[in-house]
Amino acid sequence: MSVYVFHVLIMMGIYSLLALSLNIIVGFAGLVSLGHAAFFGIGAYLSGILMIKGLGFPAAFFLSGCATAVLGLCLALPALRVKDDYLAIVTLGFGIIIGLVFMNLDITGGADGLVGIPPVSLFGKPLYSKPGFLGLVLGVLVIMIASMYSLKQSKIGRAWAAIRDNDVSAMFMGINVYAYKTMAFITSSFWAGLAGSLYAHYTAYINPHTFNMHTSIMILSMVVLGGIGSITGSILGAILLILLPEVLRPLADYQDIFYGALLVAMMVFRPQGIMGRVKITEMFGRKK
Amino acid sequence: MLLQQLINGLVSGCVYALVALGYTMIFGILGIVNFAQGEIYMFGAFSAVVTLAATGSIWLSAAAGIAVACIIGLLLERVAFRPLRGMHPLIPLISAIGASIFLSSLARLIFGPEDKSFPLEFHPANYSFFNAQINDLQLIIIGVSIFLMALLTAFLNMTRHGKAIIAVAMDSDAARLSGINVNRAYELTFLMGSALSGAAGIMMAVYYNATSPNMGLLPGLKGFSAAILGGVGSIPGAIIGGLVLGIAENLGAAYISSSFKDAFAFIALVLVLVLMPRGIMRSRK
Numbered sequence: 001m002s003v004y005v006f007h008v009l010i011m012m013g014i015y016s017l018l019a020l021s022l023n024i025i026v027g028f029a030g031l032v033s034l035g036h037a038a039f040f041g042i043g044a045y046l047s048g049i050l051m052i053k054g055l056g057f058p059a060a061f062f063l064s065g066c067a068t069a070v071l072g073l074c075l076a077l078p079a080l081r082v083k084d085d086y087l088a089i090v091t092l093g094f095g096i097i098i099g100l101v102f103m104n105l106d107i108t109g110g111a112d113g114l115v116g117i118p119p120v121s122l123f124g125k126p127l128y129s130k131p132g133f134l135g136l137v138l139g140v141l142v143i144m145i146a147s148m149y150s151l152k153q154s155k156i157g158r159a160w161a162a163i164r165d166n167d168v169s170a171m172f173m174g175i176n177v178y179a180y181k182t183m184a185f186i187t188s189s190f191w192a193g194l195a196g197s198l199y200a201h202y203t204a205y206i207n208p209h210t211f212n213m214h215t216s217i218m219i220l221s222m223v224v225l226g227g228i229g230s231i232t233g234s235i236l237g238a239i240l241l242i243l244l245p246e247v248l249r250p251l252a253d254y255q256d257i258f259y260g261a262l263l264v265a266m267m268v269f270r271p272q273g274i275m276g277r278v279k280i281t282e283m284f285g286r287k288k
Numbered sequence: 289m290l291l292q293q294l295i296n297g298l299v300s301g302c303v304y305a306l307v308a309l310g311y312t313m314i315f316g317i318l319g320i321v322n323f324a325q326g327e328i329y330m331f332g333a334f335s336a337v338v339t340l341a342a343t344g345s346i347w348l349s350a351a352a353g354i355a356v357a358c359i360i361g362l363l364l365e366r367v368a369f370r371p372l373r374g375m376h377p378l379i380p381l382i383s384a385i386g387a388s389i390f391l392s393s394l395a396r397l398i399f400g401p402e403d404k405s406f407p408l409e410f411h412p413a414n415y416s417f418f419n420a421q422i423n424d425l426q427l428i429i430i431g432v433s434i435f436l437m438a439l440l441t442a443f444l445n446m447t448r449h450g451k452a453i454i455a456v457a458m459d460s461d462a463a464r465l466s467g468i469n470v471n472r473a474y475e476l477t478f479l480m481g482s483a484l485s486g487a488a489g490i491m492m493a494v495y496y497n498a499t500s501p502n503m504g505l506l507p508g509l510k511g512f513s514a515a516i517l518g519g520v521g522s523i524p525g526a527i528i529g530g531l532v533l534g535i536a537e538n539l540g541a542a543y544i545s546s547s548f549k550d551a552f553a554f555i556a557l558v559l560v561l562v563l564m565p566r567g568i569m570r571s572r573k
Binding site for chain 1: 367381388390397561
């Protein structure tokens with residue numbers, strides 16, 4: 001039972017990383033991406049392959065993040081020539097193309113997936129225990145949250161906010177809109193790649209179906225459900241959408257129906273997301 | 289060989305164009321992407337299969353398929369989209385995705401998860417010319433698609449209701465002030481978009497002789513791509529976009545690699561958008 005609880009908690013942690021990273025694109029820079037699972041997958045496959053080839057975990061972890069960031073740059077350069085719904089479909093197409101690449105390459109194991117990914121090893125010791133792995137995920141998550149808060153306050157974060165609110169006036173204020181949008185994609189894909197690496201070493205087996213459009217959409221739903229742009233919201237969204245299938249499991253065949261209906265209901269009844277414009281620091285902070 | 293691929297591409301292109309018309313009309317008038325369009329397509333096909341098995345009449349089953357598609361489209365507009373009008377564009381998008389998950393799992397419950405074949409055997413006659421072959425079924429699909437597209441264009445440009453839809457798409461406030469029932473225009477748009485998708489689903493179910501709860505996913509995405517490719521909001525754009533996509537994917541599958549067939553549609557899309565960021569026919573926005 002406790003193994004199961006730890007498994008759910010680890011998945012919540014990994015998906016929190018993914019939702020937060022997508023929130024950089026959607027919430028901070030006001031763009032949209034329907035292909036986020038592709039970055040997740042690239043990180044997972046790269047890290048898995050690198051470690052099978054004999055690289056240590058810290059190096060594989062870091063390299064997969066960096067390489068995913070480079071692919072984020074490769075997507076951003078052509079994709080950011082278009083906006084809004086055009087960007088949505090270009091990123092969605094990117095996700096489908098990457099999924100087909102995983103499916104058809106030899107090195108990724110094709111449709112069978114990549115088998116026998118070594119576990120995480122830190123300081124020469126393999127990390128098999130679930131609580132230990134949860135600690136690692138939470139550690140990465142804390143670093144990410146801290147970096148997101150400082151990023152939000154930084155010059156880059158303020159430039160993103162200006163672009164999100166009005167890109168034409170941001171341009172007239174002297175902000176290089178294209179460069180900053182590209183930066184959002186690079187940062188976001190870096191973190192998604194790291195999440196992928198953690199996932200690969202946690203499950204020890206990955207296949208292309210994990211990284212398809214449904215996953216992209218689920219990550220986006222987490223961001224929107226939590227409240228676009230809210231850091232606490234993304235984490236809450238991830239927790240909720242990982243928890244929901246587990247809670248709905250007794251419904252068996254009716255599980256997906258409820259999941260779909262709940263998504264619609266949440267959008268209709270609370271479109272601003274769970275957090276909306278509320279900040280958690282204000283909820284517990286000083287009251288006037 | 290080339291001509292044969294062009295014919296195959298034309299057939300799937302016609303179907304993508306029908307789905308794309310639904311996307312483009314709904315986007316043009318409401319500014320939202322109806323991600324559940326593929327599920328409407330699937331429900332149209334399933335309803336036709338079930339009706340045909342029960343009654344044996346092909347006309348009745350086509351009518352039932354289109355009617356079910358229309359009803360689902362209207363319900364979607366009421367439940368999942370109307371309350372969200374004027375919100376951040378990602379919110380109706382998620383709502384539509386929720387509706388699409390709901391509908392495909394509903395279909396899995398009602399019709400079962402496995403593929404169903406079409407309960408009517410067709411033995412289409414082949415015609416060959418210049419080393420290429422085309423059969424009755426393909427001719428019918430192309431013919432029906434052209435007929436539906438012409439009907440839609442005539443409706444939008446020549447009737448009062450059609451002109452009302454165009455007016456609402458241009459400026460919904462001005463349209464309301466001049467006495468147009470805006471909600472009726474939205475409903476009509478969903479009705480027509482869903483009918484076209486339902487018809488496309490039925491034709492594809494006959495063509496491939498298969499219906500499954502997931503059959504709407506890829507045609508839905510490709511219809512969406514076709515709408516974007518042509519320039520969202522543009523009716524001729526959606527038709528051209530659909531045809532370009534269908535032909536590109538068949539040529540890619542034939543001459544480059546068939547396991548990447550589904551990728552070619554999207555590669556073509558990315559290429560066109562990078563060169564022409566507002567689509568082939570500039571969108572009316």
